[in-house]
Amino acid sequence: MKSIICMEPYKLKMIEEEMPVRNENEALVKIRRIGICGTDLHAYRGNQPFFEYPRILGHELSGEIMEIGNNKQNLKVGDKVSIIPYIECGKCMPCRLGKTNCCVNLSLFGVHKDGGMREYLCVPHDHLLCTNEISLDQAAIIECLAIGAHAVKRAEVKKNDNVLVVGAGPIGLGVMKYAKLKGANVIAVDMNENRLEFCKRWGPVDYTLNVNQDLPAEISRITSGEMASIVFDVTGNARSMENAMNFAAHGGKLVFVGLVKDNISFYDPDFHKKEMTLLSSRNAQPDDFQYVFQSIRDGHVDTASFITHRTDFDNTITEYETWLKPDGGIIKAVVEINS
Structure with a gap:
């Protein structure tokens, strides 16, 4: 599969990787949309805290479930999903208090671990939100709005x-x-x-x-x-x-x-x-994702004008520099993977 990796500041590279293999608590998700956020741009520029190179960027993600086993979320193959990218330990004091967004051992896709700027990603069942009622574009900006x-x-x-x-x-x-x-x-x-x-x-x-x-x-x-x-x-x-x-x-x-x-x-x-x-205020919690999903589904958020720039996966590296220009009129850029 294709992936785009940030090798060092101001250097993105397209690479070929093996397909990921999920464990029993994960789903294999085909990534369909990747939102580009400030964290990605800061990492590209070399001024993002908590970051090490090389790293596959991308944590504003939507996609389609390709493989999944038994799960409490009642998710199935073919479901469209938004990904909750903050992977918590579940054991520390914040996690025990329900503040998983500031877990002591937090691991964020695209920052602490390789993210979703690639064709496939394995994601824990309980970090997937079913979004069949909205578009892939809309599902990709849930994380941004949830913050x-x-x-x-x-x-x-x-x-x-x-x-x-x-x-x-x-x-x-x-x-x-x-x-x-x-x-x-x-x-x-x-x-x-x-x-x-x-x-x-x-x-x-x-x-x-x-x-x-x-x-x-x-x-x-x-x-x-x-x-x-x-x-x-x-x-x-x-x-x-x-x-x-x-x-x-x-x-x-x-x-x-x-x-x-x-x-x-x-x-x-x-x-x-x-x-x-x-x-x-750091990140967001699962109930924030659900709330934003409902607000988009119910028509309270103008998502069409929020997404101002888009490109396909193969042209991402070429377009990336243009998204840094202050006079570019960018609000939100989205990468499409349609193949």
Whole structure:
């Protein structure tokens, strides 16, 4: 079978591999769609934490079951599936508490272990979500949107909350969408005006702000002086993450969804006087995947315009560089394997 491996930063290579052999607790899945996310692009550039080369990328995946044995999920050959790519140990304290997304020994397809940028992959039964009711394209973006949905759940967003989302990439858009579905008033912040226009159409968010504006003043104006009850920073930029504290209300929350290979520091009196809650949000949990699947199935998410770029598997290496260009208008790229 064909696989695409990232040998080192800025070097992808098509290779031939043996077909994988599943064990009794796994299904053999033919990969049909591969979503390209920030993690993949960071790894390609050489600045992804928890990453070693060489590695087969790809963890936003949908496909079709080719082989499967007895399983509690009632899955069968021919079912379309979305893959939950976080493989947990099931034994550590977070796993025992149901927080499998932050397992001490977490192994993520495409980061800690070889991922799905290949034609076939063996996946544990309990990490497959049957998606026969939606398209392969839609099933491939569940993981991306589930990260946003998980962050919204973790922050306990409620109706009429003033929610500020800094960073209008795919994950940030997911946070905006699921905050809107909770009934929040959503303010999107980014430096790219085209992205902000997309937020207006796709969210649809209530307000957009460019980072070049006086953000504290504008947020104060929009919220009648109260500031944002919940701030999500999804940039993966240390300076942005440090500044985000200035946008939160007294008694509010700041949620770091983006990840940065750097130290984050802040002036403690400003943090303390607000009695702020500081949270991180990592990955997603199985119930987040189910929730996102249902929201897509029920027509609450515009998936067609979310996927802006696509290519076939054989042309992936050629197209990869174009997805890095900031002026490329990319929201989500998807690789198709149709053979």
